[in-house]
Amino acid sequence: MVPVKLLILGTQNTGKTALCVRFITKRFIGEYDHKKEVTYRCSRVMDQETVELEILDICCKETPLASLESSIRWADGFLLLYSITQRLSFLEIPRLKKLIDQTKQSLVAPAVLVANKADMEIGREVTTEEGQTLAKELRCGFRELSVAEAVLVVEATVFQLIRLVLDQKRPLPDRRSYMLSVRHALTRKLIRSKTMQW
Secondary structure, three states: OOOEEEEOOOOOOOOHHHHHHHHHHHHOOOOOOOOOOEEEEEEEEEEEEEEEOOOEEEOOOOOOOOHHHHHHHHOOOEEEEEEEHHHHHHHHHHHHHHHHHHHHHOOOOEEEEEEEOOOOOOHHOOOOHHHHHHHHHOOOOOEOOOOOHHHHHHHHHHHHHHHHHHHOOOOOOHHHHHHHHHHHHHHHHHHHHHHHHH
């Protein structure tokens, strides 16, 4: 089993808790009123590998900065959530991503920018193009979805982030040892072909 720890960040009323519950139970519950952090746990099989998943859902407004930084250090990957009907939630994302980069001291912390409430087109305040542009600037994946309507897209979004985390966790092959093994294989092949000629 591979442990993966995800942190979901965003302002209030963007659908963070609804997304977590939708992913884990496949059910949608529209209204939540929680003032404390909640950790959701489940396991999923991905690419023939069992992933032991923990998703931490915190209330950014209520959480002291030191506690928020501690949660960021704990996490392997980040879901940055905003609502397309709340421009202020969108404008908060760069600050959260900057805090992640500073706390993790990395520019490649696995993250996916999630634009929620795509079913509420009439109240839209943030365009899809704005979301895509911000995701490129912040070096994040991007998904626009409706937690209320699309359980499969919610799953695909979380799986996208898990894959980014797993790719970062897997060690890259040592280039020098790889080149040496290729050289030895070519040398063996060359010797074999020479001996066959004579």
